[in-house]
Structures are given as structure tokens and as C-alpha cells.
Amino acid sequence: MYILLLVMWIYLLIILTCTKNFTSIMRGEPVQFQVTTEPTFGQFFDIAIYANPSLPFILQKAGHFICFFILALLLIQVCKNIQLSLVIGLLFAAGTELAQPFFYREGLFIDLMINSLGILSYTLLYYICDKWIAAVSITDETPKTRSRIV
Structure with missing residues (x-):
């Protein structure tokens, strides 16, 4: 089940990443893709656009965080390996921005x-919760003494 959710989530992220105009999707317009062989990376490190962030800008950045938070959840559930999930997730994050x-x-x-x-x-x-659950289950396995009233 998680693998299907992961595939669907990645598909959604690719659509959101590669559409011609994100705001047109938000308005319910059809998804459109337009490809160029001459990409421009001029604004990649431009920090001027962050001087006066608008509410829609902040909400869009929060959306980035939430989308990739969910991606990590699904990757860990499917891969069953934190390190592999982390590497795949970070590579996907970089790939989406570079694409x-x-x-x-x-x-x-x-x-x-x-x-x-x-x-x-x-x-x-996930790591903290996993360690905490493991620690709690170890303490739960300690033998308990029963008191008997004689």
C-alpha cells in the first residue's frame, strides 16, 4: 500500500515541479508542460526575492516543507531504511529544483x-520516536514482581 502511495506522491511532486505555471493549477486550469533546451539558473542563488515575502510566498514555502516531509514518511515506510530514504529524498529534492x-x-x-x-x-x-519506542519496550520487558497477600 505504501509503495502505491509513494509512487502517486512522487508523480504529484513531479507534476507540481514541472508544470508551466503553478498558480494556474491552483486556479483549476489544465496542467501544461513546456520544455526548454536553454534553461536559466540565474535566480538560483538570488536572495533579493526574499526581502519582503508575501503571504502566498510563505504559504508556498510551507507547502514545500510539507510535501517533502510526507515524501520522507513514505520513503521510510517503503525502504525500511532511514539512511537510504534520506539519500533518496535529498537527491529528489535537489533534482526537482535543478529540473x-x-x-x-x-x-x-x-x-x-x-x-x-x-x-x-x-x-x-522518526529516528527519535523509533529510539524512544525501543527504549520503552525494553523497560516493559523487565520482569515484574508480583505481590501476594498471604
């Missing part, structure tokens, strides 16, 4: 960092 200029979109370093933060956050949360 966007080929679709007339702007790949941004800040988006790469936010995507990575979503993956790292879930992975760390």
Missing part, C-alpha cells in the same frame, strides 16, 4: 533548503 529551469520555472536554492528541511525533519522525528 525546474528546464520547464520555464525558477529553481531556487531556498526551495532546495526547505525541501531538504522537510525530509530531515521527518527523518529526525
